[in-house]
Amino acid sequence: MTKILSIKDLHVDVGNTSIVNGLNLDISSGETHAIMGPNGSGKSTLAKTIAGHPDYKIRSGTIMYRDHDLNDLSIEERSNLGVFLGFQYPIEIPGLSNTAFLKAAINAKRKYHNLGDLSASDFLVDLKEKSRMMDIEQKFLSRGVNEGFSGGEKKRNEILQMLMLEPVLSILDETDSGLDIDSMKVVASGVNAFRNENTASLIITHYERLLNYITPDYVHVFHNGAIIKTGDIQLARDLEEKGYEWLTNP
Amino acid sequence: MSEADNKNKEINEFLNKSYEYGFTTEIESETIPPGLDEAVVTLISKKKKEPEFLLNWRLKAFNHWKKMPKPDWAKLSIDPIDYQAISYFSKPKQDGGPRSLDEVDPKLLETYEKLGIPLHERAKLAGVAVDAVFDSVSVVTTFKDKLAEAGVIFCSFSEAAIDYPELIEKYLGTVVPIKDNYFAALNSAVFSDGTFVYIPKDVRCPMELSTYFRINEAKTGQFERTLIIAEEGSYVSYLEGCTAPMRDENQLHAAVVELIAHKDAEIKYSTVQNWYPGDEDGKGGIYNFVTKRGDCKGENSKISWTQIETGSSITWKYPSCILRGDNSTGEFHSIALTNNLQQADTGTKMIRLGKDTKSKIISKGISAKSSQNTYRGQVTMAKGAKNARNFTQCDSLLIGSDAGAHTFPSIDVMNSSSILEHEATTSKIADEQLFYCMQRGISEEDAIGLIVSGFCKEVLNELPMEFAVEARALLQVNLEGAIG
Numbered sequence: 001m002t003k004i005l006s007i008k009d010l011h012v013d014v015g016n017t018s019i020v021n022g023l024n025l026d027i028s029s030g031e032t033h034a035i036m037g038p039n040g041s042g043k044s045t046l047a048k049t050i051a052g053h054p055d056y057k058i059r060s061g062t063i064m065y066r067d068h069d070l071n072d073l074s075i076e077e078r079s080n081l082g083v084f085l086g087f088q089y090p091i092e093i094p095g096l097s098n099t100a101f102l103k104a105a106i107n108a109k110r111k112y113h114n115l116g117d118l119s120a121s122d123f124l125v126d127l128k129e130k131s132r133m134m135d136i137e138q139k140f141l142s143r144g145v146n147e148g149f150s151g152g153e154k155k156r157n158e159i160l161q162m163l164m165l166e167p168v169l170s171i172l173d174e175t176d177s178g179l180d181i182d183s184m185k186v187v188a189s190g191v192n193a194f195r196n197e198n199t200a201s202l203i204i205t206h207y208e209r210l211l212n213y214i215t216p217d218y219v220h221v222f223h224n225g226a227i228i229k230t231g232d233i234q235l236a237r238d239l240e241e242k243g244y245e246w247l248t249n250p
Numbered sequence: 251m252s253e254a255d256n257k258n259k260e261i262n263e264f265l266n267k268s269y270e271y272g273f274t275t276e277i278e279s280e281t282i283p284p285g286l287d288e289a290v291v292t293l294i295s296k297k298k299k300e301p302e303f304l305l306n307w308r309l310k311a312f313n314h315w316k317k318m319p320k321p322d323w324a325k326l327s328i329d330p331i332d333y334q335a336i337s338y339f340s341k342p343k344q345d346g347g348p349r350s351l352d353e354v355d356p357k358l359l360e361t362y363e364k365l366g367i368p369l370h371e372r373a374k375l376a377g378v379a380v381d382a383v384f385d386s387v388s389v390v391t392t393f394k395d396k397l398a399e400a401g402v403i404f405c406s407f408s409e410a411a412i413d414y415p416e417l418i419e420k421y422l423g424t425v426v427p428i429k430d431n432y433f434a435a436l437n438s439a440v441f442s443d444g445t446f447v448y449i450p451k452d453v454r455c456p457m458e459l460s461t462y463f464r465i466n467e468a469k470t471g472q473f474e475r476t477l478i479i480a481e482e483g484s485y486v487s488y489l490e491g492c493t494a495p496m497r498d499e500n501q502l503h504a505a506v507v508e509l510i511a512h513k514d515a516e517i518k519y520s521t522v523q524n525w526y527p528g529d530e531d532g533k534g535g536i537y538n539f540v541t542k543r544g545d546c547k548g549e550n551s552k553i554s555w556t557q558i559e560t561g562s563s564i565t566w567k568y569p570s571c572i573l574r575g576d577n578s579t580g581e582f583h584s585i586a587l588t589n590n591l592q593q594a595d596t597g598t599k600m601i602r603l604g605k606d607t608k609s610k611i612i613s614k615g616i617s618a619k620s621s622q623n624t625y626r627g628q629v630t631m632a633k634g635a636k637n638a639r640n641f642t643q644c645d646s647l648l649i650g651s652d653a654g655a656h657t658f659p660s661i662d663v664m665n666s667s668s669i670l671e672h673e674a675t676t677s678k679i680a681d682e683q684l685f686y687c688m689q690r691g692i693s694e695e696d697a698i699g700l701i702v703s704g705f706c707k708e709v710l711n712e713l714p715m716e717f718a719v720e721a722r723a724l725l726q727v728n729l730e731g732a733i734g
């Protein structure tokens with residue numbers, strides 16, 4: 001078991017507002033962590049900070065990813081080294097086909113690791129298999145990236161991208177929000193397929209339901225930009241029943 | 251520096267990538283002194299050993315041009331042009347014309363090589379016949395024999411004037427008359443060379459035809475003339491590409507292209523225009539004033555224009571279709587990318603005379619930095635143009651906050667059964683789109699390229715495969731292998 005992510009006393013600002021306040025979190029390979037917490041508590045801010053979004057400034061503290069201080073790495077370097085973010089609100093890129101986009105992303109990563117382009121046939125075989133697993137029809141792949149996709153289709157497409165890019169650390173920001181029951185199972189199976197002893201997941205969610213399919217090792221409660229309690233799946237069940245009040249306002 | 255400034259800086263650096271075709275070639279050339287009068291017009295015609303009718307036609311054009319008022323520049327801001335300071339003829343020095351590739355000056359071939367058009371090998375592999383116009387003279391035309399077998403004529407305009415005078419006399423100026431506009435008149439008087447294509451009845455041209463134009467000499471203008479005739483039931487796809495070296499002064503390019511499609515014929519005309527755009531401060535660059543028009547003369551004929559305009563300091567062109575034949579179709583697909591201080595004013599005219607005619611206009615304008623990009627379209631439905639249909643889609647993409655995009659659609663309907671649809675959008679590359687791409691490992695530069703190519707997709711799809719690749723590269727896109 002090796003350390004994949006190690007966050008120490010992290011403070012993050014957006015403009016002049018402090019959003020993350022003294023966060024500590026360690027994630028090792030093979031682990032799945034869930035983060036739950038009220039709206040506006042800073043969960044997406046944490047996710048985007050790890051990914052390197054320029055709007056979020058680290059005021060103090062460190063984020064170590066394997067041997068790297070993430071602050072030293074560009075957005076695309078983080079990605080190429082295995083950090084994946086499934087977006088709460090996936091972005092549309094009209095006209096650019098999902099296939100072309102995925103191929104560009106995969107080849108960018110390969111180039112970063114001094115590998116040649118993936119052959120078209122290997123790529124297509126892999127894409128076919130994984131899109132079938134995510135229940136995404138072929139015709140969606142030639143449509144523009146997320147262009148006109150329904151909410152649930154966008155989320156399944158995020159998981160498809162994750163599976164294609166084979167990251168080490170996958171951060172999924174509310175990938176389960178807005179999914180019907182079948183889609184929820186499909187997404188869960190994607191996440192489970194991704195799990196192995198070398199990878200790790202950080203799953204941001206509002207609902208216990210997804211966690212029942214995935215069974216996280218840890219459940220953290222996020223409030224005002226810091227973790228105020230850590231437990232296991234039972235904590236998620238308690239939250240589902242009681243809400244956050246008993247923790248945030250004891 | 252704020253993050254936003256930093257991002258702008260990166261985008262700017264990307265946009266600033268220098269012009270790759272800005273070299274000049276040291277070749278001895280024969281250039282007549284600057285200036286324009288009847289004697290110069292006569293000299294051009296004599297140098298080219300043209301038949302008498304052509305000289306008279308040129309002189310008529312010249313005398314008309316002298317009387318024409320200088321054009322009103324619409325949306326463009328431009329310094330006055332001194333027409334007496336331009337040399338109207340320049341040709342690489344060489345005794346006689348080259349008869350085969352081996353006789354072409356190796357320096358010239360090297361130039362084409364640098365431009366990415368090795369005439370020898372690649373053209374053959376690609377199955378493309380290339381006619382290369384260097385300054386004013388057509389240097390060599392490849393693949394003549396294979397085309398001749400099919401009965402296709404593909405040669406320089408000068409050769410055509412000597413070898414096929416009856417065709418030239420019959421069609422020249424029938425689509426773009428001498429008096430059409432200021433630059434068409436000037437071109438008619440002084441055009442130096444260009445391309446002639448003739449596709450006989452029921453022949454499907456066996457390969458893509460293509461011409462490369464290059465302005466090399468300083469202080470010259472390039473005035474080429476292209477004439478394409480597609481006889482009944484024939485088909486041809488033609489592509490032109492253009493580049494010029496970097497020079498501080500502006501150079502004038504005023505071309506005229508005439509297309510004639512007879513009954514059931516189809517002409518597909520594509521342009522990849524990458525003339526030198528001038529530097530960041532707007533110094534130098536080509537003035538690209540072009541008149542392109544197609545005549546869908548016969549029933550069921552079709553003409554489609556596709557253009558990728560990335561170069562020139564000023565572009566002023568409206569490839570148009572006259573839909574004369576019943577049930578004829580005109581299409582215009584355009585990508586115009588402007589950067590720095592470039593100005594593009596482009597669009598199309600679809601003039602419907604026949605019944606049941608159809609036209610489709612897709613225009614994609616991309617403006618970056620302080621550039622100005624204008625779409626100007628005119629759709630005219632004459633009284634007899636019953637049941638004519640037109641669809642216009644006009645999209646603008648802005649990169650950065652200083653660029654301008656303008657659209658001026660104009661519609662004239664003189665009957666009650668025509669159907670017109672018009673859609674227009676303006677968008678910006680959003681920071682969140684860039685972040686999304688970069689989170690997937692794609693560099694910012696490539697991300698811009700991908701987003702732009704997505705924006706241009708419908709037009710890029712119109713280009714022949716091998717040129718679509720070139721066009722994407724030209725749009726500064728690194729899409730290697732990413733074609734879905």
Ligand SMILES: Nc1ncnc2c1ncn2[C@@H]1O[C@H](COP(=O)(O)OP(=O)(O)OP(=O)(O)O)[C@@H](O)[C@H]1O
Nearest residue numbers: 014019037038039040041042043044045046055088
């Ligand atoms: N770019 C930004 N500019 C200004 N404020 C921001 C920005 N991003 C986040 N915030 C603010 O930071 C706070 C935390 O937002 P964040 O999106 O991280 O919450 P969240 O925990 O993900 O909430 P939810 O459960 O609703 O998704 C909110 O008050 C939000 O308005």
Ligand SMILES: [Mg+2]
Nearest residue numbers: 043044045088
């Ligand atoms: Mg959120």
